[in-house]
Amino acid sequence: MSESTTSNVLPADENESVSVRQWIAIIGGLIGAFMAILDIQITNSSLQNIQGALSATIEESSWVSTSYLVAEMIAIPLSAWLSRALGIRRYLTGTTFIFILASIACSFSWNMTSMTIFRAIQGFSGGALIPLAFSLIVQQLPLSKRAVGMAMFGVTATFAPSIGPTLGGWLTQTLSWQYIFYINIPPAILVIGMIRYGLDDAKPNFSALKDVDWLGIITMALGLGCLEVVLEEGNRKGWDSHFIITLAVISGVSMFFFIVNGLTHRKPLVNLRLFKNLQFAMSCPAYFILGMALLGSIYVLPVYLSQVQGYNALEIGKVLMWMGFPQLLFFPIVPRLVNHIKPKYLVSFGFFMFGVSCFVNTHMDINYSGHQLIISMALRAIGSPFILVPLSLVSLQDITKEQTPDAATISNVVRNLGGAFGIAIIATLITNKTDEHFQRLKSALHATNDGIWFQLQQKAAYFLHSGFDSSTAMTQAKASLFQTMHRDAAIMAYNDVFFIMSAFLIFASVLMLLTKSESSTQ
Numbered sequence: 001m002s003e004s005t006t007s008n009v010l011p012a013d014e015n016e017s018v019s020v021r022q023w024i025a026i027i028g029g030l031i032g033a034f035m036a037i038l039d040i041q042i043t044n045s046s047l048q049n050i051q052g053a054l055s056a057t058i059e060e061s062s063w064v065s066t067s068y069l070v071a072e073m074i075a076i077p078l079s080a081w082l083s084r085a086l087g088i089r090r091y092l093t094g095t096t097f098i099f100i101l102a103s104i105a106c107s108f109s110w111n112m113t114s115m116t117i118f119r120a121i122q123g124f125s126g127g128a129l130i131p132l133a134f135s136l137i138v139q140q141l142p143l144s145k146r147a148v149g150m151a152m153f154g155v156t157a158t159f160a161p162s163i164g165p166t167l168g169g170w171l172t173q174t175l176s177w178q179y180i181f182y183i184n185i186p187p188a189i190l191v192i193g194m195i196r197y198g199l200d201d202a203k204p205n206f207s208a209l210k211d212v213d214w215l216g217i218i219t220m221a222l223g224l225g226c227l228e229v230v231l232e233e234g235n236r237k238g239w240d241s242h243f244i245i246t247l248a249v250i251s252g253v254s255m256f257f258f259i260v261n262g263l264t265h266r267k268p269l270v271n272l273r274l275f276k277n278l279q280f281a282m283s284c285p286a287y288f289i290l291g292m293a294l295l296g297s298i299y300v301l302p303v304y305l306s307q308v309q310g311y312n313a314l315e316i317g318k319v320l321m322w323m324g325f326p327q328l329l330f331f332p333i334v335p336r337l338v339n340h341i342k343p344k345y346l347v348s349f350g351f352f353m354f355g356v357s358c359f360v361n362t363h364m365d366i367n368y369s370g371h372q373l374i375i376s377m378a379l380r381a382i383g384s385p386f387i388l389v390p391l392s393l394v395s396l397q398d399i400t401k402e403q404t405p406d407a408a409t410i411s412n413v414v415r416n417l418g419g420a421f422g423i424a425i426i427a428t429l430i431t432n433k434t435d436e437h438f439q440r441l442k443s444a445l446h447a448t449n450d451g452i453w454f455q456l457q458q459k460a461a462y463f464l465h466s467g468f469d470s471s472t473a474m475t476q477a478k479a480s481l482f483q484t485m486h487r488d489a490a491i492m493a494y495n496d497v498f499f500i501m502s503a504f505l506i507f508a509s510v511l512m513l514l515t516k517s518e519s520s521t522q
Helices: 022-042 044-053 061-087 088-107 110-128 131-139 145-172 185-198 206-210 214-237 243-262 272-276 279-307 312-324 344-362 368-382 385-395 403-445 450-465 470-513
Strands: none
Touching: 022 061, 022 088, 022 110, 022 131, 022 145, 022 185, 022 279, 044 061, 044 145, 061 110, 061 214, 061 403, 088 110, 088 131, 088 185, 110 131, 131 145, 131 279, 131 403, 131 470, 145 279, 145 312, 145 368, 145 385, 214 243, 243 272, 243 470, 272 279, 272 385, 272 403, 279 344, 279 368, 279 385, 279 403, 279 470, 312 368, 344 368, 344 385, 344 470, 368 403, 403 470
């Protein structure tokens, strides 16, 4: 909808006067967004524990994350319309309360079906918290203070997914997996109190519920929901499976009609005409790549550490915290820098540092474990704060306050889609590249290769001395050698993945330099 969804909130005073109530409302919204984003990743370290407790298969346990992401993806575009119809104060209070109930219900799940349903409700209620926090910043703060608000939002968008696996692993190892859901209750209650204190109430606009773009809602829900499932499940079920192909077709057809409807409807669900704004349109690929890099790196590093290095959930969390906590040192600096340096240069620098952090991991071997990863994660922690805050300023440069809710919706959907595509691409690349490198290594196995033949003889001698006969010892030696080769092939695949991620990030860095040369915030 092109109309403002926040007409019932306290307007930002352009004389730079921001009341305490406004700050409390903004901080409450940011806590809610932090909580919702945190819950995307917090279950990753505990999937094995949840799987065992609910007697589920590995494939079934994947829906703990998939159901949350699908529901969240659908909720984000609906948030602008529902907040306008119900009032942002009432809507935020209600959706946060539902988030509390869903979190408690998740902890009491008795099988994977109940967990999937409760996680979907949790994702749908949490999905509204993210774009509304973004809108509150733009609506409540004058331009001179907006960078500070964006820096605070940046903490939620980049710091929360970084510490999610760490916090989830610690809670699971120290207490139990149920506590990854209990932890939502205190901050959610705080959010409700701060929102109700900080925002004025307004009568619900029920006419907005009647005058609604139903075709946009239906095609959006089908398109984004099916697409999310395709990206989450495609690599596990096979990209050529009937289930995945059917959902892909439904998604493609639905998104086509959603776009056509969005460009022609008098009051569309989401104002897609914003893409006519070149500055905003050029920022969307950057948001997409940011999502790919943020969620992609959070996905690939735990998989590498568990698959190759044999780390448990807590050990993985201790490593990943190095990409989270150092960010807190740089976020306070960014609002000051945008007063002196054009935001597009800061964004370009942030993407470049993120790209370098990925490139550092393109030469890994079996000895490359947690300690060696700290350098790359520290580089990422330096770059990330310089991306989201200035990127928000660049993308919203020519966007009016009335258009902000739609812009926030689009940018958040694009970033989430980038994360979904990134994880799907990475999972597929790891599988395919591992097979490719393994076949190449296997083709080098022949009698004339003295090094490999020597390793084989050594392994056979080891098994021979362990009590096996000569034939069985050689068979065991070949199996052991193949296992080592497969491990080396997997490491090569991870190197390829990090190289591709670095290439995308460098592309985003260059793209930002091509945007309009706006002035620094005064």
